[in-house]
Amino acid sequence: MPAFKIDDQEVEFIPGQSVMQAALAADIYIPHLCFHEDFKAHGSCRICLVMQNGRYLSACTIPAVEGMDIINIRDDVQEQRKQLLELLFIEGNHVCPSCEKSGSCSLQSVAEFCGLLSPSLPFMYPNRSVDASHADFLLDFNRCILCELCVRASRDVDGKSVFGISGRGSNAHLVVNSADGKLVSSSFEKTDRAASICPVGVILPKHRGFKVPIGKREFDVTAINERRENDAG
């Protein structure tokens, strides 16, 4: 099998695999948010930046090539990730202490892994809404990081295209495909794949708020870098 290196560790790969896929198969953690192994790579969050030949590339979008020498965990690479995470935090309204997703939030856990404790840039405080129209689920757009995992899950697995992205640039935002734009008027169901895919706290099940106390949640028990992708859910 052909192989390449991540932080001096030999990693075998099947031709066609991305650096991210090969790393996951070899149990090497590369921090990421918009990547999910059940879906095609997206490349938007940029958190999985790695260094190859002095250049930053996203591990989820570059094909693994024999002989590559990838740097994953090193201070300068982690620093870039930290800055990217900071941008995600200041762009939305993330209030971790009161967020139902705290402790099982990928954004929070990846930030902890990369060493981001508090942003230094000014918060943007965008004016975003909440959609509580659905009986079983709440949509809190304040926390959306535009990873499009729900868009992809709904379209590619559920065959429904309940979610989409509208607008451009800093106006890009998640929308629901229904006549009035409300979740209740869409074909969304609690059994959908899209219902359990959100890595942050946008798509939240109702009626079980704080059932698991903070401190005993998924990533409180096992940090995000120590678990396998499919444990999620």
Add this chain to the structure above:
Amino acid sequence: MSTGSILQANDASAIVNTVKQVMHPLFDQTYLLQYLIKIQALYACIPPAAIQTLHEKLALTEAQIKSVISFYSFLSIDYQGKYRILFSDNITDRMAGNQSLFHQLSEAIKGADASIDFTSCTGLCDQGPAMLVNGHAINRLDTQRINDIAQLVNNNESLTNWPDNLFKIEDNIRRGDIQLNARAGDGSGIKNAMNLGYQKTLQILQNSGLRGRGGAGFTTAKKWQLCKQSEAVQRYVVCNADEGEPGTFKDRVLFNSSAHSVIEGMTICAYVIGAQKGFIYLRGEYLYLLEHLNDVLQRRREAGLLGQKILGKLNFKFDIEVHLGAGAYICGEESALIESLEGKRGMPRIRPPFPVTEGYKNQPTVVNNVETFWSVSRILLKGSNWFNKLGTKESTGTRLLSISGDCERPGIYEYPFGVTLQKIVEDCGGIETQAVQMAGAAGNTVLARDFDHQVSFEDLSTGGSFILIGGNRNLLDMLTNFADFFKHESCGFCTPCRVGTSLIADTLHRFEKGQGCSGDLQHLKKVLKLMQKSSFCGLGSSAPTAFLNVLENSPDVFDCGMSVESAEIYFDLNAATAEYKKITEPGEKGI
């Protein structure tokens, strides 16, 4: 002129019929953007009944259609009035006084059935300030012209009856060299290619050293070769005429003055790679060229230079269709352009695969700049030595520069690569030039002390834009203009560009108001470097260039925007508590 009056959007069944006519006979998803552009022109908006009809006929969800509408600046759900007036807002328009003219017209047409706003550079920088009225370009705005336009709007005069001289656009070709002085496009280039066969044709292009004129400078022969080698059901030739880089207008002039040559270059490409279908992706700002281009295409079909059996060769068929853009700078990025050609939001794709292997409809596609195809038509007539004897080792031949800003003779200049900035500045009559902005908003800011540098891929590369900044200008104004531009044009896909462009704009506006702080500059530098290293596509990685140049080479430019308190962070208590005050103060809006 095609635009007559705007249709009333209150009769749903009439709209349904009109939209069906617009879609007829193709009813094809990949034409969604083209349908929307036509509907927008008819109704000055995309009415709900139109969205409903598109949804039913094209098997797209309403959310998908709305998300396409929301991506392109020239499309809108809201009614834009019988006259939609968009002032070009490049730095050159601002230098020529577009802001006060904008306010003059806004005041003069208050209450009219019209909307008025700014838009990104419309490519008339050599004859600005400029505007678009319902998509049609008007140049050389001054108080007199604004008065005339206000009168026409207030008199409710149909655009078809506006005087022709308002819409006269100039070519302003100031300096020709071997390419502008040669004539091509009558089919002899295609004939030569066919006689030589595709391998020898590629060899000639290879020997000429021609590199893509869009800016990235990929070797043209190699691009074609890669496309030809890729397995395919179909191959496509795409001409990138989404000339959105602020300050660039050479493609507009080439289409106006030598469209035959450009199309001949595309046809030669089709012959080499074996394509049967080509597209010209024409930016919406150049709507006025559409009729002319379609005319030229038709004439070439009639002359046997396009269509079936080109030049009598039985198995060589190739035809070209013009697709319009609708106000999105990102569509100049080749993979975003292809998404847009497919009728979608113009989002850049993951690369690799590159368009030469998976492009339009996932088939191998050559995407080249207008000027590249134009040069091909000449090289195939004159030979590779004729071309490569000029220029430098890595940058052979000549190229066109779009020159604007503070100079006496703005317009199109052809120079061999290797020419110094000093020579160009002298030739065009630069007025106390303190700096040149190369390659548009995304390029280098070169200060006068560095004018001994050369225009070439190995020194200072440019997509063709060359803006002169006079001694009395404040570079901070230019950077603020660019910051607004990038914030407006970022597609929003990747984190660094989406958030970074907003941060840059916020910071520059703080300096504009004299509220800048030393801490701001540190943050700004950090964000700019992050964007350079981590952005998903070229927009995000090139946007920081000018800002970083000025920060590094001329940091005192920012001094005038510094807050007097010179604190590390500026804090405005009144602004920070404004929202709170609005809620708590007694009155109508209080709780």
